[in-house]
């Protein structure tokens with residue numbers, strides 16, 4: 001087709017080079033959508049490995065965790081942002097700042113709306129914010145969780161989504177049964193500039209291991225108590241290193257912060273039974289992540305009103 005398409009060195013991608021042999025694209029994408037829209041699960045489905053943290057309750061993905069999709073023709077780096085929401089605390093404001101700065105850095109944004117929930121004010125709030133960047137960054141409309149509803153409902157949701165804002169493309173997907181996940185990858189890749197591979201083959205995420213470990217502990221600690229302590233737990237890794245003289249065992253010392261003394265009891269449980277379960281569960285996940293045995297030491301501490309205190313927020317990594 002076009003011999004010059006692959007020559008590439010710094011040449012801008014054009015429509016003519018699309019599909020041309022040898023063209024390699026690389027760049028960044030992120031998914032936005034209200035909490036629970038399925039963004040993390042979709043990232044995992046695209047990357048093909050559990051790296052982002054998923055849960056059935058909102059607001060669990062706090063850090064911009066990247067998943068990397070390696071393909072012959074492209075490398076797509078997915079940045080997973082926290083959910084955008086109306087801020088009520090300093091933490092809320094910081095999270096929204098992270099989201100907005102992410103949007104301005106990526107090549108394409110995917111706006112996720114679940115097929116099984118009506119489009120509401122939360123989605124329109126996000127669309128309003130997204131419209132501000134849409135002139136520079138293409139936004140794809142994604143209807144997620146199509147496996148949960150009948151075909152007509154998916155069609156209705158696509159129509160409803162189209163009315164919320166102008167999209168570069170619209171696509172329905174299911175991360176659970178894999179419906180159109182490859183199609184979505186194609187649509188995202190098509191929006192990336194021509195460029196070389198940015199990460200080595202096999203890299204799935206560049207998020208520091210300690211951040212992932214802290215997220216796994218937080219996830220385990222929130223299990224079953226989210227209604228009581230939805231946003232009140234933060235985790236820091238104080239120390240993490242292989243045990244001296246052992247190459248099959250990693251020692252991890254972590255602090256679990258709650259906001260008030262009364263919450264400490266909830267996390268600990270009767271005679272510390274709950275914390276023990278949390279530790280066992282987190283340890284299993286961390287062992288799977290690190291591919292090594294793990295000794296996990298967890299301490300619960302009270303950091304009074306950490307969500308409202310800039311000094312505490314900095315200490316906890318926000």
Ligand SMILES: Nc1nc2c(ncn2[C@@H]2O[C@H](COP(=O)(O)OP(=O)(O)OP(=O)(O)O)[C@@H](O)[C@H]2O)c(=O)[nH]1
Nearest residue numbers: 036037038039040041055056058059061145175176
């Ligand atoms: N049936 C079905 N469930 C899904 C699908 N994708 C996600 N889910 C479920 O929906 C819930 C929320 O998914 P997440 O991927 O954690 O959603 P999120 O948008 O990343 O949520 P936040 O991190 O809170 O912003 C989880 O219980 C998932 O298992 C899907 O394609 N089909």
